[in-house]
Amino acid sequence: MIPFGHALAFAGALFVLGLTCVLLHRQILMILIGVEIMLNGASLVFVAASAYWRQVDGQVFAILLMAVTAAEVAVALAMVVYLWRRKRTLVADEFNGMHG
Amino acid sequence: MTTALFYILGFTMLAATLLCITRRNPVHAVIYLVAGLFALALMFYLLGAPLVAAWQVIVYAGAIMVLFLFIIMMLGLAPQEVPEGPGWQRWGPLVLLSSSIMICTVLLILQDPLAGKQIGDFYLAPQILGEALFSRYALAVEIVSFQLLFATIGAYMLGRPLPKGEDQ
Amino acid sequence: MNESLLFLIPLLPLFCAVINMLFGMRLPRLFTEVLAVIGVAGAFGLTLLFWDYAEGNGSRAVLFTWLNSGTLNVSFALNFDRLAAPMTLMVTGVATLIHLYAIGYMREEADYARFFSLLNLFVFAMLAIVLADNLLVLFLGWEGVGFCSYGLIGFWYRKLENAKAGTKAFLVTRVGDVFLGVAMLWLFALTGTLSISAINAQAASISPGVVIVLSLLLLLGACGKSAQLPLMTWLADAMAGPTPVSALIHAATMVTAGVYLLCRFFPLVSLSAVAMTAITAIGALTAIYAASCAMAQRDIKRVLAYSTMSQVGYMFMAVGAGTVAGAMFHLLTHAFFKAVLFMAAGCIIHQAGGENDLFKMGGLFRRGPTELFWVFLAGAACLAGLPLSGGFFSKDGILLALYTHADPVFRVFWLIGIVTALLTAFYTFRLVYLVFAGEWRGSGSPHDLPWLMRWPLWPLALLSLAGGLFNLPALVGGGEALHHWYGTMAGRTLTVSPDVEWMLAGLAAVVAAMGWLAAHWRYRNYHAPLENPLSRFLLSGWQADALLDRLFVRPFNAMALFSWIGCDRTLFDGSLEGLARTSTRCGALLLRITTGRLTTYLSAFAWGFLILLGWFLLKLVEGGGQ
Numbered sequence: 001m002i003p004f005g006h007a008l009a010f011a012g013a014l015f016v017l018g019l020t021c022v023l024l025h026r027q028i029l030m031i032l033i034g035v036e037i038m039l040n041g042a043s044l045v046f047v048a049a050s051a052y053w054r055q056v057d058g059q060v061f062a063i064l065l066m067a068v069t070a071a072e073v074a075v076a077l078a079m080v081v082y083l084w085r086r087k088r089t090l091v092a093d094e095f096n097g098m099h100g
Numbered sequence: 101m102t103t104a105l106f107y108i109l110g111f112t113m114l115a116a117t118l119l120c121i122t123r124r125n126p127v128h129a130v131i132y133l134v135a136g137l138f139a140l141a142l143m144f145y146l147l148g149a150p151l152v153a154a155w156q157v158i159v160y161a162g163a164i165m166v167l168f169l170f171i172i173m174m175l176g177l178a179p180q181e182v183p184e185g186p187g188w189q190r191w192g193p194l195v196l197l198s199s200s201i202m203i204c205t206v207l208l209i210l211q212d213p214l215a216g217k218q219i220g221d222f223y224l225a226p227q228i229l230g231e232a233l234f235s236r237y238a239l240a241v242e243i244v245s246f247q248l249l250f251a252t253i254g255a256y257m258l259g260r261p262l263p264k265g266e267d268q
Numbered sequence: 269m270n271e272s273l274l275f276l277i278p279l280l281p282l283f284c285a286v287i288n289m290l291f292g293m294r295l296p297r298l299f300t301e302v303l304a305v306i307g308v309a310g311a312f313g314l315t316l317l318f319w320d321y322a323e324g325n326g327s328r329a330v331l332f333t334w335l336n337s338g339t340l341n342v343s344f345a346l347n348f349d350r351l352a353a354p355m356t357l358m359v360t361g362v363a364t365l366i367h368l369y370a371i372g373y374m375r376e377e378a379d380y381a382r383f384f385s386l387l388n389l390f391v392f393a394m395l396a397i398v399l400a401d402n403l404l405v406l407f408l409g410w411e412g413v414g415f416c417s418y419g420l421i422g423f424w425y426r427k428l429e430n431a432k433a434g435t436k437a438f439l440v441t442r443v444g445d446v447f448l449g450v451a452m453l454w455l456f457a458l459t460g461t462l463s464i465s466a467i468n469a470q471a472a473s474i475s476p477g478v479v480i481v482l483s484l485l486l487l488l489g490a491c492g493k494s495a496q497l498p499l500m501t502w503l504a505d506a507m508a509g510p511t512p513v514s515a516l517i518h519a520a521t522m523v524t525a526g527v528y529l530l531c532r533f534f535p536l537v538s539l540s541a542v543a544m545t546a547i548t549a550i551g552a553l554t555a556i557y558a559a560s561c562a563m564a565q566r567d568i569k570r571v572l573a574y575s576t577m578s579q580v581g582y583m584f585m586a587v588g589a590g591t592v593a594g595a596m597f598h599l600l601t602h603a604f605f606k607a608v609l610f611m612a613a614g615c616i617i618h619q620a621g622g623e624n625d626l627f628k629m630g631g632l633f634r635r636g637p638t639e640l641f642w643v644f645l646a647g648a649a650c651l652a653g654l655p656l657s658g659g660f661f662s663k664d665g666i667l668l669a670l671y672t673h674a675d676p677v678f679r680v681f682w683l684i685g686i687v688t689a690l691l692t693a694f695y696t697f698r699l700v701y702l703v704f705a706g707e708w709r710g711s712g713s714p715h716d717l718p719w720l721m722r723w724p725l726w727p728l729a730l731l732s733l734a735g736g737l738f739n740l741p742a743l744v745g746g747g748e749a750l751h752h753w754y755g756t757m758a759g760r761t762l763t764v765s766p767d768v769e770w771m772l773a774g775l776a777a778v779v780a781a782m783g784w785l786a787a788h789w790r791y792r793n794y795h796a797p798l799e800n801p802l803s804r805f806l807l808s809g810w811q812a813d814a815l816l817d818r819l820f821v822r823p824f825n826a827m828a829l830f831s832w833i834g835c836d837r838t839l840f841d842g843s844l845e846g847l848a849r850t851s852t853r854c855g856a857l858l859l860r861i862t863t864g865r866l867t868t869y870l871s872a873f874a875w876g877f878l879i880l881l882g883w884f885l886l887k888l889v890e891g892g893g894q
Contacts, residue, residue, distance in 0.1 A: 001218040002102075002103055002146075002147075003218055003219070005217075007106075009205075009209050010110040010114070012209060013202065014117060014140075016201050016202045016205060017117045018117075018121075019201065020121060020194070020198040021120070021121035023194050023867075024194060025121075027177075029172065029177065030121075033133060033168065036160075037117055037121070040136075040137065040160075043152075044140065044143065047143075047144050047147045050147070050149065050224070051219050052219045056224060056232040059229055060229065060236075062144075062149070064240055066155060066159050067244045067248060068244060068247065069164065070163070070248065071244075071248045073168075074252060074255045078258035081171065081175070081258070082258045084175050092865070093865045096865050099862065197871070197878060200878055201878050204884075207885055
């Protein structure tokens with residue numbers, strides 16, 4: 001028997017770690033890894049909720065989330081390669097073309 | 101037994117993730133992340149989701165992370181150099197921010213009326229999940245598959261050779 | 269036949285104008301000219317053809333509903349009645365002859381398509397005024413003639429003074445149009461309709477005070493178009509246009525539009541004795557003012573312009589004295605003789621080699637074709653009111669109406685009319701003597717006169733001489749045809765003993781003869797023009813331009829300057845620019861946040877997330893653990 005709150009707390013901790021990673025790193029690749037960690041936190045919430053309410057929907061969403069993540073990663077990594085080819089760097093702050 | 105295992109796996113996962121996000125070398129970070137993802141997959145299994153756990157291993161830890169590794173190695177990324185300046189200036193606000201969010205999250209979860217509720221024994225057969233996916237959620241599956249198709253096309257477009265003059 | 273065929277009368281000139289406007293320069297020149305003539309000649313023929321429709325109460329034709337909004341219902345409607353029919357016939361007939369003349373006059377003009385399309389458009393607009401069934405159609409024509417006259421006066425716009433004369437005419441007549449517009453809106457507010465006949469039918473129910481004001485507004489509107497006293501300054505300058513334009517617009521048709529308007533609204537206007545006196549007073553003052561100015565003018569066309577003003581003043585007097593038939597009679601004869609005078613003046617200027625100055629002409633009787641002298645003399649006789657000419661009878665009718673009016677004030681106006689007649693006879697024969705008598709004083713060599721410039725003068729000259737036959741008084745055995753034709757619209761019937769009538773006719777004849785004799789005595793032998801303050805005063809039109817400049821133009825300029833520098837530049841621009849500068853600075857501040865760096869945005873996102881979480885936490889704490 002696992003308290004539902006504890007499962008959520010693990011998920012929240014995972015999410016915050018991912019957020020920290022996003023904020024901490026200056027390199028696009030590491031920022032992407034942070035995003036993946038945050039998505040996993042969300043995924044854990046879905047699965048825990050599915051078990052708590054004994055419903056199938058949460059797991060369905062976890063799977064859909066995984067597919068969406070795959071799509072996101074495909075585009076994001078292609079973009080990483082693209083950016084690398086343009087500037088030979090992956091430091092996010094180098095790409096400040098949106099500067100007003 | 102299950103409960104103890106859940107906590108052990110949970111802390112393992114958090115530790116691996118913490119190690120992951122503090123690495124300077126991206127290869128190491130990804131390896132730690134894979135370890136964390138394995139732990140997460142087992143947690144999924146404990147929460148009665150064997151199919152999600154299996155796909156977590158196959159898709160996430162297997163495919164996506166390998167893709168990361170592949171890109172890192174292809175681009176030959178060096179470990180990040182330490183930025184100039186005193187550490188606290190860079191870390192201070194960040195630590196404050198993250199810990200505030202963490203505290204908020206934990207407080208929210210503990211204040212939650214659901215806090216006392218337990219997750220009972222639960223096991224969802226992959227068959228039921230599959231039926232739900234392809235009946236009730238068929239439209240969502242279709243949409244996501246289209247999204248994957250578009251992502252593939254997008255990745256292909258981005259991956260084409262740059263026009264002359266744009267390459268440095 | 270169908271009554272809506274009446275629309276062909278105004279639409280034919282419009283059609284030809286549009287064709288000429290769009291394709292005139294691509295078509296052969298002859299085609300353009302013939303089309304222009306067909307436009308007006310066709311309208312003339314149609315008017316004759318449809319003449320029967322005017323009898324009885326006239327015919328009304330609706331082409332389509334123009335505006336329909338609430339109680340406002342305006343149709344594009346024509347009213348071809350006893351008042352409109354002779355006017356239509358005169359406008360189209362005179363315009364046809366003037367068009368023919370213009371072909372000869374403008375034969376070396378390169379921009380002929382613009383000229384002829386504007387002429388045709390002008391005829392259309394004039395016909396819209398004449399035939400309008402409601403005030404809005406009338407106003408359309410009213411503005412239309414204003415626009416066309418602007419375009420035609422400034423026809424040779426490359427010379428600045430011509431363009432300025434056009435602008436002046438446009439602006440001054442616009443002042444009158446404002447009053448007409450006010451009257452129109454007020455009438456609509458009072459009666460709920462814009463139909464002229466309906467307004468006239470309801471006129472008796474409007475309170476007398478309002479009738480006075482409305483009549484005065486209509487009078488001011490009429491003054492603008494007809495160049496009467498406060499708004500008269502544009503007409504003399506309008507002579508900058510080509511001579512056919514002067515003949516068409518500033519003699520025969522447009523300036524009479526004001527008279528026609530007052531005749532149209534006669535049932536309304538005649539309700540107010542004050543307004544009638546005001547109309548007569550305006551007419552009388554303009555008549556004597558313009559006649560005095562005409563005595564000192566040196567430009568042949570300006571003399572004729574002032575004489576037009578003066579004669580239109582007579583028409584106003586006639587309306588004021590209550591005789592619509594008299595006003596329309598004078599309007600018709602005046603249209604004929606003034607058209608012939610202007611067209612002959614165009615020929616004279618041609619003969620004098622483009623010279624306008626009377627004092628540089630002379631001897632044209634021997635020099636030019638003698639027929640020119642005879643047609644000019646025919647027009648001059650009418651203008652001077654020599655007995656048995658058309659102008660004599662029409663002017664006499666007006667003086668009779670003034671003399672027999674019940675109000676004693678009208679005796680004063682009658683006296684002014686007599687004095688004006690004397691002055692008119694004098695300046696008319698001054699013109700004749702200066703142009704035709706004596707020796708040639710000019711320097712230019714004559715241009716040849718094309719055939720088309722000569723023969724249209726003859727029918728007009730004959731019409732002006734025989735114009736009296738239209739309304740020959742019963743005194744000399746006439747039938748007063750025009751008076752009977754107008755029937756109930758003719759206004760007051762004059763009942764007067766034959767003795768008084770003979771006395772007045774004799775007086776008019778004596779006055780005309782005196783004017784002639786005075787001119788004969790003064791100008792039989794050439795004298796150099798007088799150079800004294802009085803002649804300068806008269807030459808400048810009593811300094812009216814300078815006066816208006818002082819009264820209106822300069823204060824207006826000062827006000828505009830104040831608005832520009834004081835208000836617009838300083839107040840509005842200053843505050844707006846200050847506002848703009850402040851917002852630019854604020855934008856620069858915000859720009860610092862917009863670093864374009866991904867990390868900045870991400871941490872902003874995280875802060876936002878934290879605030880959101882804090883908010884939820886706060887709600888939870890406030891909720892107190894339920």
